[in-house]
Amino acid sequence: MKIHRTISTACRYLTLLLFAQLASAVELNNAVGIQHQTIFNDSYRPLDITIWYPTSAEKEATLTADNAAFQGTLAAKNAPLKVGNYPLILLSHGYRGHWRNLNWLADLLVKKGYLIAAVDHPGTSTFNHDADIAAQWWERPKDISRTLDWLQHSVxxxxxxxxxxxxxxxxxxxxxxxxxAGASVDAHAMRTFYNKHPNPRIESVANEMKLDNPEPMLAGLEDSRINKIVSLDLGLAHSFSVASLKQILPSVMVLGAGIDIGDLPVDIESGFIARSLELPTNRYKIYPKATHFSFMQLCKANAYELLEAEEQGDGIVCLDGEGVTREQLHDEIFQDISHFLTSEE
Known part of the structure; x- marks a missing residue:
């Protein structure tokens, strides 16, 4: 009996060791690398970009995009890229946002086998906010296209x-x-709509970007290299001409937040886009318990109080609907995006 117990204990030990090795291998295979760099240094508009990618290197991962208020994710800085041929996803942050806002989504997508690149848009980012630069609104989509140009002519x-x-x-x-995707700005249509349906927050952004007095470049910003588009609770929807939305060719997924924080009613903004698109491959979904900020990174336990102490009202970025956690919302959002990206329609 004693020998039997010894063998049984040894078997359990070997089994646990095997599971540990398998778990380690899975973790290694799903490891995320990250690089930050500035591209087009010698141009009129240098761009700070962040790239997430699969890596199999045994390099220690550290928390990235982590601070007192927001949870980061683990990534190995400057780890070598795992050999492969990966679908590419380009990320664009919101008004006065930055690459960290969608860090959670980038992390999950890399673990699914994608290569991700995000740009901090000059003039409308957290650390580079300038009204004169923001008024060059057409540069925002061009930032994404220029990042794609650079990636396709680099290592x-x-x-x-x-x-x-x-x-x-x-x-x-x-x-x-x-x-x-091919939408174009229609300043007259925008002004007509918001005169009838005032929205001070959206109009202040439109005024800063000078969408009422746009440059002649109202079209031609589409990038035919991009074949799928995902819009997360967008604003300024009525700055687009309906005619241009109806002619969009890439497949589009429009995701909206069901809880209005006071300036982005989902039916008026995301819903307008969804109703205007004509392709049968398009998708539209509302998350009833999500707010506009539910699409951003996870907040830590004391984040609301911390942000309110710094600036009253800022704590709203950590509020979600009752009866749901942001982590649960992220899981649903990710599953929807992943399914859309892998569908062949």
Whole structure:
């Protein structure tokens, strides 16, 4: 009996060791690398970009995009890229946002086998806010196209599946990726709508970007290399001409927040886009318990109080609907996006 117990204990030990090794292998295979760099340094508009990618290197991962208020994710900085040919996703942040806002989504997508690149848009980012630069609104979609140009002519090019390029944007980033899809700005239509349906928050952004007095470049910002678009609770939807929305060719998924924070009613903004699109491959979904900020990174336990102490009203970015956690919302959002990106329609 004693020998039997010894053998049984040894078997259990070996089984646990095997499971540990398998878990380690899975973790290694799903490891995420990250790089930050500035491209087009010598141009009129240098761009700070962040790239997430699969890596199999045994390099220690550290928390990235983590601070006192927001949870980060694990990534190995400057780890070598795992050999492969990956679908590419380009990310666009919201008004006064930055690459960290969709860090959670980038992390999950890399673990599914994607290569992700995000740009901090000059003039409308957290750390580079300038009204004169923001007024050059057409540069936002061009930032994404220029990032794609650079990737396709760099060491990354051989790892990118150029037949599978998508763009995802949140808030003003959602507006930006719609321009990449082929939407064009119609200043008269925008003014007519918001005169009848005033929205001070959206109009203040429109005024800063000078959408009432746009440059002659009202069209031609689409990028035919991008074949799928995901818009996350966008604003300024009525700055687009309906005619241009009806002619969009890439497949589009429009996701909206069901809880209005006071300036982005989903039916008026995301719903307008969804109703205007004509392709049968388009998708539209509302998350009833999500707010506009539910699409951003996870908040830590004391984040609301911390942000309110710094600036009253800022804590709203950590509020979601009752009876649901942001992590649960992220899981549903990710599953919907993943299904859309992999569908062959």
């Amino acid at each position: 990354w090019s051989s790892y990118i599946n150029s037949e599978q390029v998508s763009a995802i944007g949140h808030s003003l980033g959602g507006w930006t990726v719609m321009l990449l």
